[in-house]
Amino acid sequence: MGHLLSKSKYIRGLQCDRALWLDVFNPRLARYTAEQMRRFDRGRDFEYAFKATFPDGIDLSAELKRNVDAYPARTAELLDDNHTPPPSTSDGPPPLSQGRSQVTLFEAGFLYDDVLILADVVHKNSDGTLNIYEVKSGNVLSETYKRDAALQHYVISHCRSINKFCVVYNGENRFDTIDLTEELQEQHDDIARNIAAMKDILRHGEPATPTGQHCLEPYACPYQHYCAQGVRQMSLFG
Numbered sequence: 001m002g003h004l005l006s007k008s009k010y011i012r013g014l015q016c017d018r019a020l021w022l023d024v025f026n027p028r029l030a031r032y033t034a035e036q037m038r039r040f041d042r043g044r045d046f047e048y049a050f051k052a053t054f055p056d057g058i059d060l061s062a063e064l065k066r067n068v069d070a071y072p073a074r075t076a077e078l079l080d081d082n083h084t085p086p087p088s089t090s091d092g093p094p095p096l097s098q099g100r101s102q103v104t105l106f107e108a109g110f111l112y113d114d115v116l117i118l119a120d121v122v123h124k125n126s127d128g129t130l131n132i133y134e135v136k137s138g139n140v141l142s143e144t145y146k147r148d149a150a151l152q153h154y155v156i157s158h159c160r161s162i163n164k165f166c167v168v169y170n171g172e173n174r175f176d177t178i179d180l181t182e183e184l185q186e187q188h189d190d191i192a193r194n195i196a197a198m199k200d201i202l203r204h205g206e207p208a209t210p211t212g213q214h215c216l217e218p219y220a221c222p223y224q225h226y227c228a229q230g231v232r233q234m235s236l237f238g
Helices: 006-015 018-024 033-049 060-064 068-080 143-157 181-185 188-202 224-237
Strands: 101-114 113-124 129-135 162-169 176-179
Touching: 006 113, 006 143, 006 188, 018 188, 033 113, 033 129, 060 068, 060 101, 060 113, 068 101, 068 181, 101 143, 113 143, 113 181, 129 143, 143 162, 143 181, 143 188
Parallel strands: 129 162
Antiparallel strands: 101 113, 113 129, 162 176
8 A cells, every 4th residue: 555645745745835746746856955965864873873772673674675665564564473483492392482572663664644654763562552762863852853753653653552752862962862742642633634734735736835934944945946946937927
């Protein structure tokens, strides 16, 4: 089963409906600056460093690569796998399989309401509930980080029971962690409305959204050059 939205597309849609449409239907138009690419690299490095604190974690991206629509089924398989191979023994028959009540996954996939989430770190507890860790390299817990986390909580909570949802950021203690579970739960109604509105945008043609301050906040939009070109064309021929 395919998906329509992702974390990045949802955040893009909150910033600009035209940017969302381009992200889905014409992403080749995106242009990123060298500084933006360096920021992406720093984010990946910070994420990898945090994941290294879970030495037994299973990285789905190593297995599935870019086949993102296969992630939810594989995630469910791993979370529902309650058995580990029995240890070998030379004395008599092998013992019965022991239950594997805990497991940690990297890039675990969840699909709900046409939104695909790949969560940075998901730890399944012995009672079956999940601890989610969303990793951000910034040193401030921004509102955009919270919106990203809120979407993930919305999707994952409709697939599995969440014990806690934490955001990890680069604070005073390197990996500062804050539990946002209750705050994120309260945003579900708003997120459902946002998703419905974004789906409606994607059912139609490219929006004629004018340029403005939203092109720069909270992030510099990678489609600025494209939209600015349209403005110049309209000024010349309008």
